[in-house]
Amino acid sequence: MGWYNKRLAKSIWVFHMSASPCNNCDIEILDLLTPKYDIERLGIKLVGSVRHADVILLSGVINQKVAPRVKKIYEQAAKPCFVVGVGTCPSGGCCFNDSYNIVEKREDVIPIDMYIPGCPPKPEAMIEGVAKLIGVLNG
Amino acid sequence: MKPEFVFYLLVFPGLLFTSVLGLLIGWVDRKVTARFTYRVGPPLFQNFNDFFKLLGKETIIVKEGVHSLFIVAPFIAFGVMVLISAIIGTALFYQYDLGADIIVVMYLLMIYSVMIILGGASTGNVYSSVGAGREIKLLLADELAFILICLVPIIKSGYQIKLDSILMAQVTNGAFIGSFSGLIAFIIGILCIQAKMALTPFSIPEAETELVEGPLMEYSGPPLAFWKLNQLMMYVAFPFLLILLFWGGFELIGIGILWAVLKYLSIVVLMIIIKNTNPRIRIDTALHFFWKIATPLAFIAIILAVFGY
Numbered sequence A: 001m002g003w004y005n006k007r008l009a010k011s012i013w014v015f016h017m018s019a020s021p022c023n024n025c026d027i028e029i030l031d032l033l034t035p036k037y038d039i040e041r042l043g044i045k046l047v048g049s050v051r052h053a054d055v056i057l058l059s060g061v062i063n064q065k066v067a068p069r070v071k072k073i074y075e076q077a078a079k080p081c082f083v084v085g086v087g088t089c090p091s092g093g094c095c096f097n098d099s100y101n102i103v104e105k106r107e108d109v110i111p112i113d114m115y116i117p118g119c120p121p122k123p124e125a126m127i128e129g130v131a132k133l134i135g136v137l138n139g
Numbered sequence B: 001m002k003p004e005f006v007f008y009l010l011v012f013p014g015l016l017f018t019s020v021l022g023l024l025i026g027w028v029d030r031k032v033t034a035r036f037t038y039r040v041g042p043p044l045f046q047n048f049n050d051f052f053k054l055l056g057k058e059t060i061i062v063k064e065g066v067h068s069l070f071i072v073a074p075f076i077a078f079g080v081m082v083l084i085s086a087i088i089g090t091a092l093f094y095q096y097d098l099g100a101d102i103i104v105v106m107y108l109l110m111i112y113s114v115m116i117i118l119g120g121a122s123t124g125n126v127y128s129s130v131g132a133g134r135e136i137k138l139l140l141a142d143e144l145a146f147i148l149i150c151l152v153p154i155i156k157s158g159y160q161i162k163l164d165s166i167l168m169a170q171v172t173n174g175a176f177i178g179s180f181s182g183l184i185a186f187i188i189g190i191l192c193i194q195a196k197m198a199l200t201p202f203s204i205p206e207a208e209t210e211l212v213e214g215p216l217m218e219y220s221g222p223p224l225a226f227w228k229l230n231q232l233m234m235y236v237a238f239p240f241l242l243i244l245l246f247w248g249g250f251e252l253i254g255i256g257i258l259w260a261v262l263k264y265l266s267i268v269v270l271m272i273i274i275k276n277t278n279p280r281i282r283i284d285t286a287l288h289f290f291w292k293i294a295t296p297l298a299f300i301a302i303i304l305a306v307f308g309y
Helices: A002-010 A024-031 A067-076 A088-092 A123-138 B003-010 B015-036 B046-055 B067-094 B102-121 B126-156 B163-173 B180-196 B222-246 B256-277 B283-306
Strands: A013-018 A055-059 A082-086 A114-116
Touching: A002 A123, A002 B046, A013 A024, A024 A055, A024 A082, A024 A123, A055 A067, A055 A088, A082 A088, A082 A123, A114 A123, B003 B015, B003 B067, B015 B046, B015 B067, B015 B222, B015 B256, B046 B222, B067 B102, B067 B163, B067 B222, B102 B126, B102 B163, B102 B222, B126 B163, B126 B180, B126 B222, B126 B283, B163 B222, B180 B222, B180 B256, B180 B283, B222 B256
Parallel strands: A013 A055, A055 A082, A082 A114
Antiparallel strands: none
16 A cells, blocks of 8 residues: 555645634635645645545534534545644634534544644645645655 | 557557556646746646546445446546547558548547536536536537538548548648648637637636536546546647648658657647636637637638638
């Protein structure tokens, strides 16, 4: 599987899933595609359909309304598919942590493989997170 | 059937050559697109990595929908692309007739579009179905103009429909693009190809922002890998067809190799430039363009060709 993982590490297609975010992380994710950061040089491409995705970028606290949809979208993805939580929200809930409407156990909704904390994380931090994922895939 | 046929079909102008060249030209496409937006662009073997990665992914078969058609469509389309590239390639590189003529190429190209329509419509997904419907409309729009411009080299070569005869007529009398009718037909041909490959001014079926790749939306794993490969193989087959019909083919001796590469790359880069400098048009605009502008121009080209201009 080493050969295949190297291919996977060089061609990560990213699906961007907003699970009730404040939209701040989404803007920063789109920054990755701009000429300044140009994530396509690492082979990373933003795709529109989750069937094509290798990595799901999850942003936002998962509230009770989107939780079943997040779960459904994760089940629709072709495996192997990794989930990266972007921002503080997927890991700690950030300032929304005590809200009445967020789900208690996020790990029951979707298994998150990696967190990139920050509110929002800088694009450099996201690239570093992706590079760490590539490093894990390369072994 | 002769043993060379297997070589033609599977190795040199056929499967292996077209796939590898298509994946490399896909890199040119992405790189030039990236340079247009002041980006760096992907590394050279990016499309190979994408292809092999998709081969190893899980294939998800949609519960509602026609399963057999869903699986079979990309592979039939791949077979059709291999056949088209083998037919065009043997005529172009060996001046040899594989037993097929230009009419067969037209039919096979239509089968390819039909496979996109069937594959997209078989999923039952709304976006895929809308994409398949738009593919039908685009096929209706560009097919007439495409057939008409294919008639121009037939008329100019003295009513020959064999691909190698058309090429031989150009070798003896000069390339058809030098004449007035050939030039008009060549320009309309590039636009028709743009529509057949669903590149950006006519990327109506696969509109990424509204239909998320349209007919390909529900595909994953190896079938998606073959759809992507088919799209890249068209970057080889269509420019070769244009060079064969209008631009006098390749002369693969000495400096001719450089000219061959330049001819091919100029068509591909022209297509990429058109793709990157134009917005996507609506389906009614595309129909208007092909039926009211391109088709009458193609008719004029045919009339000019009949009178020998």
